[in-house]
Amino acid sequence: MSDYTKPLPEMEGLTGEFYDFCKQGELRFQQCADCGEFRHVPREVCAHCNSFDWQWAASSGRGRVYTWTVVERALHPDFMDATPLAPVVVELEEGVRLLTNLVNVAPQDLVMDMPVEVEFRAVTDTVTLPLFRAV
Amino acid sequence: MAANPFRQGDNVLKDQACIVGIGETDYCRKPGSGLSETGIQLKAAVAALDDAGLQGSQIDAILAFPNLNKSEAFAASLGCDNLRFAATIHMGGASPVASLRMAAMAVAAGAADYVLVPAGWNGFSGARVRETSATDVDSIPGGRISRDYYTPFGLTAPPQWYALMARRHMHEYGTTHEQLGAVALAMRKHAQLNPAALMHGKPLSMADYLASPMITDPYRLYDCCLETDGACAFIVTSVERARDLGKQPVYIMGAAAGQPYPADEIVNRRDFHKIGLTIAAPEAFRMAGIEPGDVDFANIYDCFTYEVIQQLEEAGFCQRGEGGAFVEDGGIELGGRLPVNTHGGLLSHAHSLGLGHIAEAVRQLRGECGERQVKDAEIGVVTGWGDFGDGSIAILRR
Numbered sequence A: 001m002s003d004y005t006k007p008l009p010e011m012e013g014l015t016g017e018f019y020d021f022c023k024q025g026e027l028r029f030q031q032c033a034d035c036g037e038f039r040h041v042p043r044e045v046c047a048h049c050n051s052f053d054w055q056w057a058a059s060s061g062r063g064r065v066y067t068w069t070v071v072e073r074a075l076h077p078d079f080m081d082a083t084p085l086a087p088v089v090v091e092l093e094e095g096v097r098l099l100t101n102l103v104n105v106a107p108q109d110l111v112m113d114m115p116v117e118v119e120f121r122a123v124t125d126t127v128t129l130p131l132f133r134a135v
Numbered sequence B: 001m002a003a004n005p006f007r008q009g010d011n012v013l014k015d016q017a018c019i020v021g022i023g024e025t026d027y028c029r030k031p032g033s034g035l036s037e038t039g040i041q042l043k044a045a046v047a048a049l050d051d052a053g054l055q056g057s058q059i060d061a062i063l064a065f066p067n068l069n070k071s072e073a074f075a076a077s078l079g080c081d082n083l084r085f086a087a088t089i090h091m092g093g094a095s096p097v098a099s100l101r102m103a104a105m106a107v108a109a110g111a112a113d114y115v116l117v118p119a120g121w122n123g124f125s126g127a128r129v130r131e132t133s134a135t136d137v138d139s140i141p142g143g144r145i146s147r148d149y150y151t152p153f154g155l156t157a158p159p160q161w162y163a164l165m166a167r168r169h170m171h172e173y174g175t176t177h178e179q180l181g182a183v184a185l186a187m188r189k190h191a192q193l194n195p196a197a198l199m200h201g202k203p204l205s206m207a208d209y210l211a212s213p214m215i216t217d218p219y220r221l222y223d224c225c226l227e228t229d230g231a232c233a234f235i236v237t238s239v240e241r242a243r244d245l246g247k248q249p250v251y252i253m254g255a256a257a258g259q260p261y262p263a264d265e266i267v268n269r270r271d272f273h274k275i276g277l278t279i280a281a282p283e284a285f286r287m288a289g290i291e292p293g294d295v296d297f298a299n300i301y302d303c304f305t306y307e308v309i310q311q312l313e314e315a316g317f318c319q320r321g322e323g324g325a326f327v328e329d330g331g332i333e334l335g336g337r338l339p340v341n342t343h344g345g346l347l348s349h350a351h352s353l354g355l356g357h358i359a360e361a362v363r364q365l366r367g368e369c370g371e372r373q374v375k376d377a378e379i380g381v382v383t384g385w386g387d388f389g390d391g392s393i394a395i396l397r398r
């Protein structure tokens, strides 16, 4: 795992908490304690009702492909050997969307609205990324 | 009731200020400008002063482009010893047109007499956007979100961000690769009429376009703007002062800016196609008291081909979903329903950070465009696009 050379998130604040849940095998999003809205990426306040009260609520981990791009020519040095690579937007059942990759679908086989579910991948000792698989 | 009823405040900006000077350096790729990014902008600024017939000491406001250099540095070099207003609008490529609007605001409010707006860079020989967008988290408002939630998954640079939007639009509305190509071809065709365009003398066919390598699907090489060195600047003053200057003034009829929601995150937008321009355009047209159909030409920020289609839709030149058909069959070429980017745009002229779109609009309205002149051009629109879809728009008239 230590030979992983791609960029990693900064494990700080709410982002650190989000990825720490991933490390435990849980996909959790912030859910407003007052109005029930889910949100992603993490923010201090609910944009729907401005409440500061929220909890990390479990996601079903299920969603559908919303859009994607297929990177054929990497524009970042750490992805030069990783193309073709498809950053995919998945819309979860809770309504939030996540930018991710699919583990079992070749870029040319991606289909809009394809059902997917989360699959965690520990890429370093500290960071686990939420990836998805077509189901 | 009219679609865009007049609101109190619309008359504060309308026809209160004019663009009275433009200046542009040459644009180049290899071997690079040989100047610093400050130096190249100063060169454009001095050219704009000359065009307006003004001295540096008369400039009392400077609106600098984000992340390049500060207004204060330009003032020090240009002899602006009575600077009263200095600001930077952090909207990436939407900043120059948003600064044009702020310049009009400053003039209308009496906060400045002569406003200088410069922008320029070594976009080829210096640091490339593709690199800074992933490594400099302060380069855009969503930089940290991008670092933590996009970059680890290989989404690292602007064409990839916007390709997500293009792909979704293709799915929902049936927009085709050939329609994206029509945008690239129109810009390239216009560049053949502009000796200053870097793609002058290099025509492009649909077959060439479709054969060009895929960069990030659906964007091929020719869907992507040029990376160039060069700078541009313009000067805004009041209508009254403009009458005393040498060049035919270009009036700012309407101007506005807007943000997508959320502006710092591109994935979680309830309305995935809504951008800053969606908010800005109705305000600008209402202020100007005209409809999109009244416009003789439009200079649309063409960082990538789909962004032209998207902005044509969101600015109201056609309905959402109809942009693909709008650009087909020469629709945005000279002689078409709405000539777009007669200078060749970012795709085929040069990457002037969008300020070249303003300069070209001024030349069109002055009637200085020669072979590529839009006949009897009276009203032109300029848009800006930046970061995750920030938008700005100005409606100009002669």
Ligand SMILES: [Zn+2]
Pocket (backbone or CB within 6 Å): A032, A033, A034, A035, A036, A037, A046, A047, A048, A049, A050, A051
């Ligand atoms: Zn709430």
